[in-house]
Amino acid sequence: MRPLCTLGTMKPEIVAAVSFLSRFLRINGDVNDRQVQIFSQSLQEILTEQYQQHWFPDRPCKGSGYRCIRINHQMDPLVGQAGRHVGLSTERLYGLLPSELTLWVDPFEVSYRIGEDGSICVLYEAPAGPGALQPPLVQLPRAGFGLMTVSS
Secondary structure (H helix, E strand, O other): OOOOOOHHHHHHHHHHHHHHHHHHHHHHOOOOHHHHHHHHHHHHHHHHHHHOOOOOOOOOOOOHHHHEEEEOOOOOHHHHHHHHHOOOOHHHHHHHOOOOEEEEEEOOEEEEEEOOOOOEEEEEEOOOOOOOOOOOEEOOOOHHHHHHOOOO
């Protein structure tokens, strides 16, 4: 079965995930605006390419593990790739991003958890189906959000 996948169907979810991660770079470090912008563009391109054959709006849970962005004892390779694109080492990214982060990028919903025992929070939610008229929910971390990180 061929996945239902076009660039437009996953764009809001990817933008929400990338905006969420980029916000940490802005509030937790001395990363300049240009670096954050390039990081964001790079990560959007990387995720779009990576998810092309793993995006199933008709079955949102299918491929969820593949689309999960995970930072724990290892840096997520896609985030690391975008970071290297702007000269941020893995060690530097560890200092800017939560030390324990799980980010699920699924059709119609992006959610995250900080810490192994943290609550799962919905970052972006759009109604499923072609006739849905509700505007999507998008939440970004607040300036003090870095205080919620869990260190190993």
